[in-house]
Amino acid sequence: MRLMTTSTRPDPQTQALCSARRRLATVLIDGLDPAGLQAAKQLIQWGIGTLMLCDDRPVTASDTDFPRTARGMHRSHAASRLLDPGDGSTVVIEVPAGATASGVDVHLVLRSRPRPQQLHSQLRAACRASAAVLPVVGDAQAWRLGPLLSHQGGLCPDCLLHHGLLPAPPETSGAAAAAPAPEAERPADAEPLPEPERPAETAQGSDPSHRQQPDPLLQAASHLAVHQIQVLVEGQRPAAVQTAQLITDRATGHQSSLSISPHPECACLTAVEPLAG
Numbered sequence: 001m002r003l004m005t006t007s008t009r010p011d012p013q014t015q016a017l018c019s020a021r022r023r024l025a026t027v028l029i030d031g032l033d034p035a036g037l038q039a040a041k042q043l044i045q046w047g048i049g050t051l052m053l054c055d056d057r058p059v060t061a062s063d064t065d066f067p068r069t070a071r072g073m074h075r076s077h078a079a080s081r082l083l084d085p086g087d088g089s090t091v092v093i094e095v096p097a098g099a100t101a102s103g104v105d106v107h108l109v110l111r112s113r114p115r116p117q118q119l120h121s122q123l124r125a126a127c128r129a130s131a132a133v134l135p136v137v138g139d140a141q142a143w144r145l146g147p148l149l150s151h152q153g154g155l156c157p158d159c160l161l162h163h164g165l166l167p168a169p170p171e172t173s174g175a176a177a178a179a180p181a182p183e184a185e186r187p188a189d190a191e192p193l194p195e196p197e198r199p200a201e202t203a204q205g206s207d208p209s210h211r212q213q214p215d216p217l218l219q220a221a222s223h224l225a226v227h228q229i230q231v232l233v234e235g236q237r238p239a240a241v242q243t244a245q246l247i248t249d250r251a252t253g254h255q256s257s258l259s260i261s262p263h264p265e266c267a268c269l270t271a272v273e274p275l276a277g
């Protein structure tokens, strides 16, 4: 008896095409918390052609993924020194925050418990800079991957706002003014979700009990993000994040997906160029 596996293996031509796309692809990782760092390592192991790293926050004593000598450096600088394979298999580039990087195929925006009012503006800025933006966002309840955002057709950050999947920014104007109001039950003076607390530095800085413990779900979210990037880059089949948000519940680990379409009231739909003829 022989197991039939040939139907699931790509033929040599497809393998060569996927390999070429991988080598030509450029991925920007914006946010180098442990999940971002892990995603960067995995993409390098996969053989991505160019990896851009962006995060101006300094490495602190609780960032145990970085060597002690990296403390005080920008995370993007420390990560590029740490991860660059040095053999040219992947070009690792450090990108200053706010700089516009051209030619990015997938722009991963990784935020662990971001301030809600900042997330929308950060996603909009990312969409202005890159053709495809993949958010990976942790909040108090879950890790949320996707949906893929683009101003070249498909969902945009304002679509998420209209769908109620992002809190409204404090000041709205222009197209964003048509967006729904923040949830009524959320008081105006509600505290924003905090950035993750970093353990206080102690005299026993090397005491394992004081080290930042890896969040296993965060690692799962990172793995899932890398997988979706691989599917997008290879282009052989549609990626789940092109039409859905993949959600991993923090309390239970339950995984679900939420189908999301461009919102009918979003300005991005009318901004699409009409078909010729």
Ligand SMILES: [Zn+2]
Pocket (backbone or CB within 6 Å): 155, 156, 157, 158, 159, 160, 262, 263, 266, 267, 268, 269
């Ligand atoms: Zn939209």
